[in-house]
Amino acid sequence: xxxxxxxxKAQYKSIKGEVKEAVEQIFETCAFVGGKEVEAFEKNFADxxxxxxxxxxxxxxxxxxxxxxxxxxxxxxxxxxxxxxxIATAEAISAVGAQPVFVDHDKxxxxxxxxxxxxxxxxxxxxxxxxxxxxxxxxxxxxxxxAAKHGIKVIEDAAQAHxxxxxxxxxxxxxxxxxxxxxxxxxxxxxxxxxxxxxxxQKLADQVRLLSQHGSKVKYSHEIAGYNSRLDGIQAAILNxxxxxxxxxxxxxxxxASLYRELLKDTNLILPIEKEDVKHVYHLFVVxxxxxxxxxRLLLERGIQTGIHYPxxxxxxxxxxxxxxxxxxxxxxxxxxxxxxxxxxFAELTKKQIKEICxxxxxxxx
Ligand SMILES: *Cc1c(COP(=O)(O)O)cnc(C)c1O
Numbered sequence: 001x002x003x004x005x006x007x008x009k010a011q012y013k014s015i016k017g018e019v020k021e022a023v024e025q026i027f028e029t030c031a032f033v034g035g036k037e038v039e040a041f042e043k044n045f046a047d048x049x050x051x052x053x054x055x056x057x058x059x060x061x062x063x064x065x066x067x068x069x070x071x072x073x074x075x076x077x078x079x080x081x082x083x084x085x086x087i088a089t090a091e092a093i094s095a096v097g098a099q100p101v102f103v104d105h106d107k108x109x110x111x112x113x114x115x116x117x118x119x120x121x122x123x124x125x126x127x128x129x130x131x132x133x134x135x136x137x138x139x140x141x142x143x144x145x146x147a148a149k150h151g152i153k154v155i156e157d158a159a160q161a162h163x164x165x166x167x168x169x170x171x172x173x174x175x176x177x178x179x180x181x182x183x184x185x186x187x188x189x190x191x192x193x194x195x196x197x198x199x200x201x202q203k204l205a206d207q208v209r210l211l212s213q214h215g216s217k218v219k220y221s222h223e224i225a226g227y228n229s230r231l232d233g234i235q236a237a238i239l240n241x242x243x244x245x246x247x248x249x250x251x252x253x254x255x256x257a258s259l260y261r262e263l264l265k266d267t268n269l270i271l272p273i274e275k276e277d278v279k280h281v282y283h284l285f286v287v288x289x290x291x292x293x294x295x296x297r298l299l300l301e302r303g304i305q306t307g308i309h310y311p312x313x314x315x316x317x318x319x320x321x322x323x324x325x326x327x328x329x330x331x332x333x334x335x336x337x338x339x340x341x342x343x344x345x346f347a348e349l350t351k352k353q354i355k356e357i358c359x360x361x362x363x364x365x366x
Pocket of ligand 1: 060061062086088131157159160183193194
């Protein structure tokens with residue numbers, strides 16, 4: 001029996017009728033770009049994040065760089081970002097012409113090491129991007145404190161953390177703005193690309209919207225030279241269907257994580273921690289294991305697919321080699337990159353599948 005890393009088909013099966021109906025409705029009304037479903041989703045998702053504004057955009061990467069652009073961050077500016085994240089976080093900074101300044105991650109939570117941020121702040125620093133990596137909220141209080149002290153912005157990269165909570169606050173409502181991705185494999189996934197910026201700052205929301213639709217509020221009245229990055233009607237309609245289930249799916253992910261934890265507790269695997277004051281939404285269930293590549297191969301031989309998030313810290317990728325940051329600069333990220341292993345994780349994963357995965361893992365590592 002094959003156990004996939006992610007089974008999008010299982011989820012589709014459970015909502016097929018509703019999705020088809022929603023999409024059919026878009027075909028009938030031809031509201032392909034903008035329209036009622038997009039408006040409804042923006043309202044829906046803003047409420048979900050406990051913020052006043054949501055602007056749907058083309059994808060999560062656009063959400064990030066449009067936010068930076070709307071904050072007037074560009075050439076000559078620096079933005080703090082963790083070294084262990086998906087490359088999009090850094091790419092967004094590069095896209096506006098600013099410089100990413102990396103920080104290592106915390107050895108237990110895998111999110112940005114807040115103790116190392118202050119030392120990386122300079123005259124040029126304009127913002128900190130906190131990534132809620134794997135669904136685990138970054139430690140926002142110290143980040144907000146540092147940002148306030150230096151008068152800089154805080155952006156949450158919440159692409160992996162729909163519905164997560166930090167000290168009772170919804171992820172997305174804590175920084176100056178938060179950026180979400182609705183890439184199909186994310187906790188809330190569209191059937192194509194999609195993204196959103198959420199914020200309580202009306203001016204910022206207006207500016208992101210202006211930038212994302214050719215600099216115009218009124219058709220053909222262009223206030224600035226903008227871009228084109230919008231959420232499709234079809235994607236919004238599907239996301240509106242999925243919003244009905246997101247809480248239920250998050251709970252299923254959390255249950256799966258508990259079962260993994262219970263079944264793997266007597267092994268030498270290092271399991272993810274969940275701090276008492278946060279709600280982790282387990283976009284990924286990442287363990288650390290020695291000889292990871294062999295373990296991954298042996299699991300695959302038994303039909304169990306896994307992932308690696310991420311094999312190379314950003315500063316050591318070919319893309320960012322030009323920054324000249326040598327190996328050894330961010331020891332935690334670099335050490336962990338060869339040990340990280342993401343086990344199958346999705347709402348529809350069954351108890352039986354988790355038991356099989358854990359049994360195989362135990363056989364292999366013991
Ligand atoms: C997926 C992801 C993004 C980018 O989202 P896209 O919709 O794929 O552009 C950004 N940051 C993180 C942490 C992500 O996981």
